Amino acid sequence: MQIESISLKEGADQEGFRNAVRCLIAGDVAPERVLWQTASSLSLFDAAPVRSDVAVSLPRDVADLISKVVCHTDNARYALLYALVWRVTHGERHLLEVHSDPLVFRLALMAKEVRRDIHKMHAFLRFRQVPAEDDRYMAWFEPTHFILEAVAGFFVDRFPSFSWSILTPIGSVHWDKTAVRFGPPGQREDVPATDAFEAGWGDYYASTFNPARINVGLMRQHMPKKYWHNMPETNLIPELVRSAGSRVETIMAKPVASSRKRMPKKALEARLDAGPRTLAELNGIISASEPFVQGGTRAVLGEGPMHPELAFVGEQPGDQEDIDGRPFVGPAGQLLDRAMQEAGIDRSKCYVTNAVKHFKFQQRGKRRLHQTPTMGEVKHYRWWLEKELEFVQPKLIVAMGATAVMALAGKALPITRNRGPAEFDGHAGYITVHPSYLLRIPDAGAKHQAYAAFVDDLKHAEKLAHTFRAA
Amino acid sequence: MDLFQKLKILADAAKYDASCASSGAPKRAARAGGLGSTTGAGICHAYTPDGRCVSLLKILLTNYCLFDCAYCINRRSSNVPRARFSVDDVVTLTVEFYKRNYIEGLFLSSGIIRSADYTMEQLMLVAKKLRRDHGFAGYIHLKTIPEASPWLIEQAGLWADRMSINLELPTDASLKRLAPEKDSATISAAMGQMHERIAEAREERRRFSPAGQSTQVIVGADATTDADILSASAGLYDRFKLSRVYYSAFSPIDHASALLPPSAPPLAREHRLYQADWLLRHYEFSIDEIVTTADDGMLSLDVDPKLDWALKNRGKFPVCVNTGPREMLLRVPGLGKKAVDKIISARRHTRLRAADVQRLTRAFNRAASFLVTADHHPARKLDEANLRARMTKPQQLALL
Known part of the structure; x- marks a missing residue:
């Protein structure tokens, strides 16, 4: 059996995978004959990847699934996806409807993990204003999967009117109020160490917490600890958790105090006094x-x-x-x-x-x-x-x-x-x-x-x- | 008092409002020079140690209040410290927090000061200023003062994504005793007004409170049963097409009223109410089915209401995963709506076995007693007297 070796770029190589699929399907190469590799940089001596213009038509849901799973860090992702493409193009066009199929199940799970990672990046990323620059903000984030390209559009839609940079260990994305640019990985130290509104945000976070409802497990389920070190408000969690019990006890033990207020009779009468009068x-x-x-x-x-x-x-x-x-x-x-x-x-x-x-x-x-x-x-x-x-x-x-x-x-x-x-x-x-x-x-x-x-x-x-x- | 000090007081004063949703607004993005977007689904930007999400900046404009609702920390007779934001304070906090990606938007409520109209106008002006002066396209939820003049409510709906009036207590008697300044007829009239305007705007494709209206009911501050609470909810969903009814376990508050001494919040009960509410809205359960399942008007705390219904209606099971109708699959404990949709789609192509169903739901063990697959039948399991006991495991509270 002749083995076809495919080398793709590190990260989410959507373009490379699409091209490889075109070549492989055109050459009728079965999944078990393909060896998928990723390299940080392809060697100069590697043969230039063969281009194929033969488009492979895939159902919309398959294309969507591919675009998500390609972002996953699992090295098996391309092999699994190609196995899917092979089956979809060889008689099982509706394969994705069979959610109980082990391959479909596994890929759906991977796509879900990627979607969750994207969602959490939308949610948990924090910008800091660059000192002395009014409309420039920076953020450091550590995504689990290769989702930088996948999240950029969200931040552009949301923050079009100031320039910002998001730095991560796998690359960076920059917006200058007109265009998006992807760049090399950055470092946490490149982002300002604090921000004028972080203290106020912490105040809000602590004040909106209700100690009588403490449920740390539920918090951690939604906001796993791996995200905490890049979220300024999470510094407050240990103290909020520690003091919750005694705060509630204090409230419960407090005798009911009589009101220091007088009965605001006139104001009460006036409360329904609605204009207009003329x-x-x-x-x-x-x-x-x-x-x-x-x-x-x-x-x-x-x-x-x-x-x-x-x-x-x-x-x-x-x-x-x-x-x-x-x-x-x-x-x-x-x-x-x-x-x-x-x-x-x-x-x-x-x-x-x-x-x-x-x-x-x-x-x-x-x-x-x-x-x-x-x-x-x-x-x-x-x-x-x-x-x-x-x-x-x-x-x-x-x-x-x-x-x-x-x-x-x-x-x-x-x-x-x-x-x-x-x-x-x-x-x-x-x-x-x-x-x-x-x-x-x-x-x-x-x-x-x-x-x-x-x-x-x-x-x-x-x-x-x-x-x-x-x- | 500086801005952050006010924030501490006015966030603390707002935290008993359970609503946090930032969903339901149409997808949109800021225009040039503007700020913000909505994605359709909401985003939770953080979680506090009570497991609740922080999505919107949830604050009061002021916690000074003329009303004297016994359950409320901000009632006029409370000795709680008071503060008041200016319209610009709220606008600044919303914009600056939003720019740092802390929040999805603003949820603004207020104590009643001066008059209902004055208060409502201030709330409306905050929203107007955000949209107008800052091109703010993020989410805005405005609390509606039902006593305010109709034109103010209608103006507010032009700027807000969602509006809400809290019912708080579902019976007239409780309102009279615990919230003497509130009036259920006024609340209904305002909900009715908003419902009409929202429905007309949807039909005419205009923007008016596009994410609808919601309300909140306090649980455990009076003697109202679960059946009464859920019947009230069903009535509101039916009459006013509310987007959501929120249930808020009455929580011990500082400076409590003599009418309502502090006690531990009934969190498990609140959780069951949300589950039952979910069955009403998403699982095609009728209010009668839920009410008859609740013994003495109370949902059982040991099992969830769907399992409770199944255990009390065992004659309707088992359901065959390969042939059963959708509405019955939805009633199988352990099968969620998504799992049912996957089953329906998969069984067009294959006969499902137990191992297949296991891939479609995480709660297959619970479902197994009520489900027939190509290679599994619960047989007499369904009739066993100890089935309920075996299914009553202390379960993690993980909803919302």
């Missing part, structure tokens, strides 16, 4: 809050006198309203003004506001495209609208369009079927279309008709409000 206060809150919709550069607040006969509620501010900071000043607002005039309503005597206080839009080049707010977004704004109308106390609330109806009624109602007098949570209301709907009707005749109906609605609402006042 419309101005409410508006202050809305203006300072984060929009619940995408876009909205500023809150556009309601406008008009208190205790009006009519309050008009629209959908949300548009482009022009967002620029001016006032409701209904854009094209739809101008149409509303005209309709009000024709209906004999003085806008300055009405309150005008929107269900959603921010302009929801999508930026397309220079244009800001209006987006209809979703049910959930409208609900975020409901509490504010309810408060607002509580303060304003109109005789009648006119809901213009589906969004306003949704906000006032708490659910979606079709406008066409519910147009006319309505009731919003016990308050007199009126449902009609939104003026921007009129702007969008393409047919001139239909537009004219719809506009006339809108004016009629306004007249009707005005009359209704008037009868409320008379009553």
